[in-house]
Amino acid sequence: MHAEIFAIGTELLMGEIVDTNSAYMATRLPALGIELRQIRALGDDLGMLTDAFRSAWQRSELVLATGGLGPTQDDLTREAIAQALGEPLTIDSALKAEQEAYWSSRRLAMPPSNLRQSVLIPSAVPIPNPHGSAPGWWVEKNGHVIVSMPGVPHEFYQMWQDQVVPRLLKMPRGHLLISRTIKTFGQSESAMDDTLHHLFGKENPYLGIYAKPDGIHLRIIAKARNKEEGKRLIEPVEQEIERLIPDLIWGYDDQTPEERVGEALRRTKTSLATMESCTSGLLASTITDVPGSSDYFRGGFVTYTNEVKIAQGVPAPLIAQYGAVSTQVAEAMAQAARTNIGADFGVGVTGVAGPGESEGKPPGTVYIGLAWKGGARSITARLRFDRQLIKRRSVTQALLELRRLINEVHHERLT
């Protein structure tokens, strides 16, 4: 089945609002066996919208539209669909009653303009919107479907998740694309390419390799009639990869470095503290993006000046001798973090976020210190691009190096 996605609203053409709904649907369609032909952002222009719906309706079996369902004169999605299909718009009494109930439940009189949200065409059934006043439309005719959803992300997301996906699953679909992403860290794309060369170049399952901020992703994509068949096709390739590069794999699919670190700390019943200079709290913040992280994360220091580093237990002579941006200071920061806060593991990050250089070291020079009961070690990273990206990548690498250490130490304990 072929689909087209429309994002409707002039504000999307001003570059002000980023259209996250479309990209979200795009990532979900392959697993639904739906092939996406185009994503289109359109302004509030009845002529353009009508043409767009008409041509997509002729070309593709499915059109997924968000936006343009509000109560104002600018909200023209309903009118455009009606004109494209040549069907009349009429007020639906049941929808009108729901609209009035929605407003009275908020002890408000319904603005007359909201009547616009109570209309239907013969081929459309309303899709309830528990999070807003605008119902969606499911339009079905001669095997073609238009789904019209709200543009407000949380309203869209709920409607997509709870009501649209279940209906799409009932439609006749082609082959599903089932994928499995294996996330690795610590080896270059080309080195990985050599190690796994015999797995590339196959049709089904297809193996793709992608360089991402959190390492190299290996993606196995299988074309199958159902999930089970897809899994059967993927499994042997996945197992072969796990056999060849076991130590490089840190996660799968949607897993994040901060989640994996959290799991490792939970599993080993250990705790964590941080001391950050160039990342300046972004590491601590990323760790606590995981719900329940208070179970293993104790706290941290942001030591942006040498005075503060020294006050928090980094030996002044060390800074004098090696500079604040050094492996020695990174390890001392990690040690100080764990002893001051009383945690099993400590991480220290010091480096040059840029744009200028510091202590004669170029932007992107970052030292990651790791400390535990058994000692301390550090990793040197040379990162590129701008200040934000250097901070972000330092955090990712610190998390992945920490996870590796936790597993090592735990393994030592066990053996």
Next chain:
Amino acid sequence: MHAEIFAIGTELLMGEIVDTNSAYMATRLPALGIELRQIRALGDDLGMLTDAFRSAWQRSELVLATGGLGPTQDDLTREAIAQALGEPLTIDSALKAEQEAYWSSRRLAMPPSNLRQSVLIPSAVPIPNPHGSAPGWWVEKNGHVIVSMPGVPHEFYQMWQDQVVPRLLKMPRGHLLISRTIKTFGQSESAMDDTLHHLFGKENPYLGIYAKPDGIHLRIIAKARNKEEGKRLIEPVEQEIERLIPDLIWGYDDQTPEERVGEALRRTKTSLATMESCTSGLLASTITDVPGSSDYFRGGFVTYTNEVKIAQGVPAPLIAQYGAVSTQVAEAMAQAARTNIGADFGVGVTGVAGPGESEGKPPGTVYIGLAWKGGARSITARLRFDRQLIKRRSVTQALLELRRLINEVHHERLT
């Protein structure tokens, strides 16, 4: 002049790669006097691409396309434009020579497939691409223009900046849209609406009001023949707004809360320290996203547990009596940050990031403490949506409240 933007490449439809080129052009077009009709992401499908170029060519004077200029069989932009305009593709000897020079300069033999990058149609002139092997196309015919640019962001950006914009400026254009954004904080959209009601509903300049994560934005948009005329139209409205809500305005256009805080600290030659619980370092990290922030930001604490809060100087009885999530503890955290680190201003943030509630307080309950030589005060925020958003909004509000305080204290000093 009306324009349409095409982003070409099947990878854009997988939701893996985000199309930043299109949004970038969209933000630049209004000031060029060009009205954008749609943004379209299209796969590598010759039929779809040809239809898209043909219909856009008929409808709009300008089509801005990126992507599909590579050397492989999937790169079909050139073929699609040729078919849409009914013109033959022929190899251009000058382009071929350039291509060969490009490769020999890298001591490489040109892959035969790269001949695809040496073709032209009669209506096209090549646009040099100093950063890559694929030249762009400027196609002009009967007053309509198609610009074809590379999809690789840095290649696209340079070509747009150095070669496309200058050519666009030479074209007959309609009125320019000059805009000025006034960023406010501390009053609701509806209250603002009442205060400024007499300024809304005008045609030129038009005043728009937008609720954003960093407060309410007022956007004045003027239709003018040139920048100067635009400024002249905008100024009186801007001054009227500044007269009516002077205390609510925190910035203009691209300014960020962290930049404004940095400027205030610089101007008053004062320094800052932080202690964070629910934002867990995100405040410190955001402050240091500004280059040179080490001039005024000393450092901070991430006190994720009560033990760590107490260890850093928050009185235990206070936590026992009022709970860790309270105005009292927020102010104590701000004071402790300031005194422990030796800074003029201290900020403390404690709250419930969610998803669960804590100490019987719902997610989104956040207390922001501010401390300075003269004392301490706190603000209570009730924020919504998910964990990340609550953290992000807490940081924004903390920064804007801090800026307000710095200016007050500085003003007291002066008077």
